[in-house]
C-alpha cells in the first residue's frame with residue numbers, strides 16, 4: 001500500500017525497543033531467528049521520520065549492517081524474509097524499474113519474499129525480469145492464472161529454507177486486492193485468491209518435514225487499542241497455531257501481536273524497522289521490532305557505493321524544474337495552501353466531485369521560486385496511486401468526520417470540492433454542523449459522489465476504514481504525478497489557494 005501516513009507512525013515512537021541481548025550460553029540461544037522487513041519501497045537512502053527524533057533511519061547500507069549484526073549476535077540459524085512491495089517508491093528505484101531495490105535485497109541476503117501489489121506496477125514482464133535478477137524466491141500461494149487456475153511458474157506457492165540444520169517452510173501470499181490496487185492491465189489474466197484458503201491448501205505439504213512454517217504475506221493490519229485488518233482476519237481463519245509465524249506487510253504499520261496462537265509481525269515500511277523473531281526451546285517465541293537507526297552502525301561500504309552510483313544516475317531528473325511558486329509553502333496550522341493545492345490537483349486530475357488528502361501524507365514544505373521534481377518528490381514520496389472512489393454522501397460525511405475527529409479538534413486532512421463547518425467541542429464523529437459541495441448544494445447522504453484519494457486511504461489507512469469497501473477506479477498515475485501535471489497547467493508563478501474549506 002499504500003503508503004503511509006504520519007498518524008500510524010506516531011504510535012511507533014511509543015513502542016520501546018529492547019536492546020539486543022547477547023545469548024549467554026548455547027542453551028539460551030534461539031533455535032531460529034527470523035529477520036524480516038516489508039514494504040521497502042525502494043528506500044535506498046536513509047530517512048528522517050516524524051517519530052525518529054531527527055535521526056536518520058534505514059537506508060540500504062545501514063540496513064545491511066543491521067541485518068548482519070542481528071545475525072552475528074544471535075549465533076543461531078537465521079533466515080531473512082521480506083513481505084513485499086520492494087521496488088516502487090523512490091526516484092532512485094523507479095528510474096530503473098526496481099533494479100536498485102532488488103540489488104539491495106540481494107545484498108541483504110533475503111531468502112524469500114512475498115509478491116506485493118506494487119511489484120506489478122511495471123507489468124508482469126518487468127516483474128519477471130526483476131525476479132530473474134533476484135537471488136531469492138518470490139512466493140505467492142494465492143496467485144493463479146484466471147483461465148486455468150494454475151499457479152504461474154514465477155509465483156511459487158512455498159519453498160523450504162534449510163539453515164544450520166533447521167528446515168523452515170515459507171508460504172507466500174500476495175494481496176488479494178491487488179487487482180484493484182494496481183492498474184488492471186498489470187494483472188490481466190491473473191486471479192488473486194483468499195489468503196487463508198491458500199495457506200490451508202498448501203499447509204499439509206509445507207508442514208511435512210519442516211521444523212517451522214512461516215507465512216510471509218503482503219497483507220496487513222493496524223494496531224491501536226487492538227490490532228485489526230486483513231492479516232488478523234487471516235490468522236483467525238487458520239487453525240490455532242497451525243503456522244509458527246506470519247510476517248505481514250502492506251499497511252506500513254508496526255505490528256507485533258499474537259492472534260489465534262500465531263505471532264504476527266510487521267516492521268513499518270521503507271526500511272524503518274526490522275522484525276526480529278526468535279524461536280526458543282519449548283516452542284517459545286520472542287518478537288520485537290528494531291528501529292535501524294543509521295547512526296548506530298557503520299554502513300556497509302559496498303552497498304553505500306552502489307546507492308551513490310544509482311543516486312548519481314537520477315540527479316538530472318531530481319533537479320528538473322517543474323513549477324515556480326510565489327512564496328514558500330509551509331505546513332503550518334490545520335489548513336494550509338500546499339494541502340489545498342494537492343487536494344485541488346487530485347480532484348482535477350481524477351475528475352471527481354471531491355478530493356481528500358490526509359495531512360500525514362504531505363511530507364515536506366515547498367520552497368519559494370523554482371521547484372524541482374525532487375522537491376515535490378519529498379512532498380509526496382510514497383508513490384500512492386490516485387484512485388477515484390464512488391461513495392455515498394453518508395460515507396463521505398463519515399470520512400470528513402474522521403478528518404475532524406482529533407482530540408485537539410484540529411483538522412487532519414485537506415479537501416477540495418467540499419466545505420465543512422464543524423464544532424470541535426462536540427464528540428468525535430458528530431462534529432460536522434454543515435457540509436456542502438463546491439456548487440453550494442448540501443451533501444445528500446443517499447446520493448453517490450466520486451471521491452479522489454490515495455490508494456492508501458482507499459485501503460482504510462490512517463483510520464479511513466469507511467472507504468475500504470467503496471468501488472474504486474485507478475486514475476492511472478501516482479499522487480505525485482497528478483500534482484506535477486496539475487502544477488504544469490497553472491499560471492506561473494503559482495500562488496497556493498487561500499480559501500478556507502474546513503471551518504471551525
Ligand SMILES: [Zn+2]
Pocket residue numbers: 001002085116117118175218249250251
Ligand atoms: Zn502494498
